[in-house]
Amino acid sequence: MASSLAVINCSQLVTLNGPARPRVGAELRDLQIINDGAMLVVGDRIDKVGLRAEIELLIENSYADSELIDAGGRVVMPGFVDAHTHPVFVGTRASEFEERAAGATYQEIAARGGGIQSTVNATRAATIDQLVAAGRRYSEWFLRTGTTTVEAKSGYGLSLADELKILRAIKQLDQETALRYVPTFLGAHSIPPEYRSRRGDYISLIVNEMLPQVAREELAEFCDVFCEESVFTTAESRQILSAARNHGLGLRIHADQLSLSGGAKLAAELRTATADHLEHTDGAGIAALKSAGVQPVLLPGSVYALGSSRYPKAREMIDAGLALVLATDFNPGSSPTPSMPMVLSLAATHMKMLPAESVTATTVNAAYSLGRGDEIGSLEAGKRADFVVHDCDDYRDLAYFFGIEHPWKVFAGGRLAHQRASSGQ
Amino acid sequence: MASSLAVINCSQLVTLNGPARPRVGAELRDLQIINDGAMLVVGDRIDKVGLRAEIELLIENSYADSELIDAGGRVVMPGFVDAHTHPVFVGTRASEFEERAAGATYQEIAARGGGIQSTVNATRAATIDQLVAAGRRYSEWFLRTGTTTVEAKSGYGLSLADELKILRAIKQLDQETALRYVPTFLGAHSIPPEYRSRRGDYISLIVNEMLPQVAREELAEFCDVFCEESVFTTAESRQILSAARNHGLGLRIHADQLSLSGGAKLAAELRTATADHLEHTDGAGIAALKSAGVQPVLLPGSVYALGSSRYPKAREMIDAGLALVLATDFNPGSSPTPSMPMVLSLAATHMKMLPAESVTATTVNAAYSLGRGDEIGSLEAGKRADFVVHDCDDYRDLAYFFGIEHPWKVFAGGRLAHQRASSGQ
Numbered sequence: 001m002a003s004s005l006a007v008i009n010c011s012q013l014v015t016l017n018g019p020a021r022p023r024v025g026a027e028l029r030d031l032q033i034i035n036d037g038a039m040l041v042v043g044d045r046i047d048k049v050g051l052r053a054e055i056e057l058l059i060e061n062s063y064a065d066s067e068l069i070d071a072g073g074r075v076v077m078p079g080f081v082d083a084h085t086h087p088v089f090v091g092t093r094a095s096e097f098e099e100r101a102a103g104a105t106y107q108e109i110a111a112r113g114g115g116i117q118s119t120v121n122a123t124r125a126a127t128i129d130q131l132v133a134a135g136r137r138y139s140e141w142f143l144r145t146g147t148t149t150v151e152a153k154s155g156y157g158l159s160l161a162d163e164l165k166i167l168r169a170i171k172q173l174d175q176e177t178a179l180r181y182v183p184t185f186l187g188a189h190s191i192p193p194e195y196r197s198r199r200g201d202y203i204s205l206i207v208n209e210m211l212p213q214v215a216r217e218e219l220a221e222f223c224d225v226f227c228e229e230s231v232f233t234t235a236e237s238r239q240i241l242s243a244a245r246n247h248g249l250g251l252r253i254h255a256d257q258l259s260l261s262g263g264a265k266l267a268a269e270l271r272t273a274t275a276d277h278l279e280h281t282d283g284a285g286i287a288a289l290k291s292a293g294v295q296p297v298l299l300p301g302s303v304y305a306l307g308s309s310r311y312p313k314a315r316e317m318i319d320a321g322l323a324l325v326l327a328t329d330f331n332p333g334s335s336p337t338p339s340m341p342m343v344l345s346l347a348a349t350h351m352k353m354l355p356a357e358s359v360t361a362t363t364v365n366a367a368y369s370l371g372r373g374d375e376i377g378s379l380e381a382g383k384r385a386d387f388v389v390h391d392c393d394d395y396r397d398l399a400y401f402f403g404i405e406h407p408w409k410v411f412a413g414g415r416l417a418h419q420r421a422s423s424g425q
Numbered sequence: 426m427a428s429s430l431a432v433i434n435c436s437q438l439v440t441l442n443g444p445a446r447p448r449v450g451a452e453l454r455d456l457q458i459i460n461d462g463a464m465l466v467v468g469d470r471i472d473k474v475g476l477r478a479e480i481e482l483l484i485e486n487s488y489a490d491s492e493l494i495d496a497g498g499r500v501v502m503p504g505f506v507d508a509h510t511h512p513v514f515v516g517t518r519a520s521e522f523e524e525r526a527a528g529a530t531y532q533e534i535a536a537r538g539g540g541i542q543s544t545v546n547a548t549r550a551a552t553i554d555q556l557v558a559a560g561r562r563y564s565e566w567f568l569r570t571g572t573t574t575v576e577a578k579s580g581y582g583l584s585l586a587d588e589l590k591i592l593r594a595i596k597q598l599d600q601e602t603a604l605r606y607v608p609t610f611l612g613a614h615s616i617p618p619e620y621r622s623r624r625g626d627y628i629s630l631i632v633n634e635m636l637p638q639v640a641r642e643e644l645a646e647f648c649d650v651f652c653e654e655s656v657f658t659t660a661e662s663r664q665i666l667s668a669a670r671n672h673g674l675g676l677r678i679h680a681d682q683l684s685l686s687g688g689a690k691l692a693a694e695l696r697t698a699t700a701d702h703l704e705h706t707d708g709a710g711i712a713a714l715k716s717a718g719v720q721p722v723l724l725p726g727s728v729y730a731l732g733s734s735r736y737p738k739a740r741e742m743i744d745a746g747l748a749l750v751l752a753t754d755f756n757p758g759s760s761p762t763p764s765m766p767m768v769l770s771l772a773a774t775h776m777k778m779l780p781a782e783s784v785t786a787t788t789v790n791a792a793y794s795l796g797r798g799d800e801i802g803s804l805e806a807g808k809r810a811d812f813v814v815h816d817c818d819d820y821r822d823l824a825y826f827f828g829i830e831h832p833w834k835v836f837a838g839g840r841l842a843h844q845r846a847s848s849g850q
Contacts, residue, residue: 101774101824145829301828336825336826337826337828338828342827350732352527354526397519400761402828403764404764404830405569
């Protein structure tokens with residue numbers, strides 16, 4: 001018989017129980033919290049959630065040898081699902097960060113060979129073992145801040161061999177760490193310097209060599225493109241994403257981050273799973289996303305870290321009925337944070353989102369955007385037991401107190417994946 | 426013989442060795458880093474800092490029984506000195522935080538009895554033991570994020586008995602936890618409702634009853650006033666601070682936070698130790714602070730948490746030769762963060778401060794602003810052994826990667842005060 005564990009004494013058991021689809025409008029605020037709740041986990045699955053008395057009776061009768069986790073009056077929630085990250089690379093960009101503090105812009109740094117290209121150079125030079133070692137550090141950061149699943153993009157290789165190396169590193173991290181990775185192929189992250197004068201050849205490389213090989217080896221579930229006038233045009237993005245669809249990949253797109261370049265409209269045209277960033281998307285773009293059922297993935301961490309104040313129009317999107325997702329955009333250039341609570345803080349203070357809306361956008365809605373809404377993102381019977389005991393008694397504290405790591409214990413698939421040190425005092 | 430410990434294998438030993446005064450201009454960037462540095466601590470004091478080989482030889486010859494801390498190629502720095510916090514209160518203000526996300530302003534919430542007053546009500550109703558218990562949670566947060574000394578203000582009592590209760594709680598926390606507290610009396614934080622129609626009586630209470638008693642019991646080293654047209658006018662602030670000076674207290678002042686109300690000029694007139702906030706201070710105010718030798722204490726956490734983009738003019742202040750300090754303003758209303766690395770992040774991304782400048786502003790300059798420049802704030806022989814081993818190999822990472830807790834081990838007075846859990850993976 002599978003081992004079981006019971007979590008009792010939760011001030012709030014934040015279940016997000018609800019319809020089997022992403023939540024929209026007022027549903028975003030409805031967390032289906034059970035006060036003084038409890039949960040029984042059998043093996044790697046949630047068996048039952050309910051009131052403490054109810055679960056204790058069940059344990060007494062049928063699961064007397066359960067391991068007991070006393071949450072001590074803390075909040076218990078699903079692990080965060082981070083639907084947009086770039087977590088596999090070598091080297092930081094702290095020097096460029098310092099240059100930006102000294103006044104240089106992100107675009108100026110990129111123009112002189114810094115930016116994405118500096119990470120590409122370092123990542124190309126690394127072995128897969130070095131990539132996995134670097135990634136392991138960040139997998140720990142994600143777990144420490146309460147995330148149990150990340151979407152993970154390639155895109156720092158930009159050659160067949162190096163993109164495959166990154167995707168294989170992601171696969172290895174998924175197997176070796178307690179964090180779950182959903183791989184996305186992002187060969188179209190940037191045009192590498194050796195192709196600058198012959199862009200078409202790089203598009204052909206992606207379409208004719210990278211995508212077939214990625215699909216054959218089943219190294220990615222999604223394909224993403226950085227759609228921007230100065231990166232990949234809408235025509236190029238359409239070509240790449242259409243090819244990816246023909247290989248059976250789901251579609252995501254970096255859209256309207258630096259300018260209103262038609263990314264949201266292309267997302268609607270192609271009915272991609274998500275359109276990400278959207279800092280410059282206008283009302284027409286929002287309406288197009290709505291009519292096509294595309295989920296927006298908003299990334300306030302990069303707006304913050306670039307020193308901008310142009311946050312995406314979250315309230316307009318919620319009012320339009322979009323099934324909002326929030327993510328970290330963890331990457332070494334524009335968003336060096338793995339922390340979903342930091343994203344909740346930014347959403348509350350700079351995007352007028354209620355903490356409850358942000359919790360939905362970073363759990364169940366994010367899970368649906370990755371095609372995993374039936375597996376993760378809420379605490380419901382049958383789902384994977386990915387949950388976090390946060391060191392507070394009110395879930396709103398996750399958005400309110402910022403700059404600290406809230407989790408007390410993190411469980412992935414029913415197993416302890418991280419726990420806070422006891423105080424040295 | 427006192428016990429000794431040796432810290433070796435530091436990628437960067439950030440000493441901040443330098444003149445025995447706060448640093449200005451280009452000095453702010455000069456961290457006096459020793460690469461592959463090491464440090465010998467005897468008892469609660471730093472005995473020697475130097476190159477690894479040098480320290481290892483000293484240990485071999487004279488301190489063979491030293492405890493050895495292998496930093497594993499990490500950064501070692503002085504503990505942060507947080508020169509502006511409000512860390513002793515009961516209850517959070519997560520509800521008001523949520524109301525602000527829903528559109529209410531801080532001023533609207535205060536006008537209907539929320540804001541500071543809601544924390545005053547909860548804090549008045551608490552026993553000293555409850556206050557100390559609440560404060561202990563936050564002392565752990567400060568240590569976890571690398572702070573070893575905080576300036577701690579009263580100000581949520583606003584009656585003789587309750588202000589004394591808070592100051593005594595601060596004293597108890599200083600004695601019982603590994604964190605050091607520098608107490609500041611802030612009876613002039615707000616006019617309590619029972620005095621709204623007779624402000625003069627509250628000023629008299631502060632001047633004639635609170636201050637004498639606080640001084641007699643030696644419960645505070647500094648006196649602070651929230652100087653703002655809508656809180657305490659410059660005339661009232663002058664009266665209170667002058668009385669405090671007569672009792673031997675050092676002076677600090679909340680100045681020009683919500684409007685240009687003359688706080689910086691009053692600080693210059695009274696030659697206070699610090700002028701804090703300064704979001705609205707103009708060039709004339711900056712010049713006045715410079716000529717009077719007042720240290721500015723900038724608090725970007727509250728600008729961020731209030732959803733504002735009006736950060737104080739750090740670069741103008743540095744250019745004017747001010748000895749800048751950065752602090753968290755930790756409090757339950759406008760700045761719910763204990764994290765100095767978060768302040769470094771905000772300063773780099775939103776105030777164009779170099780990470781090195783921020784490190785100086787949060788260590789040695791902060792120490793001088795508290796009259797403790799000879800005790801803490803740098804790693805120099807004779808100073809208290811308050812230091813942090815951060816889990817990175819470049820100090821700039823503290824400003825760059827945000828939303829995580831960087832410290833791997835924290836030492837206060839030569840003793841381990843916090844250490845990170847080992848990974849559960």
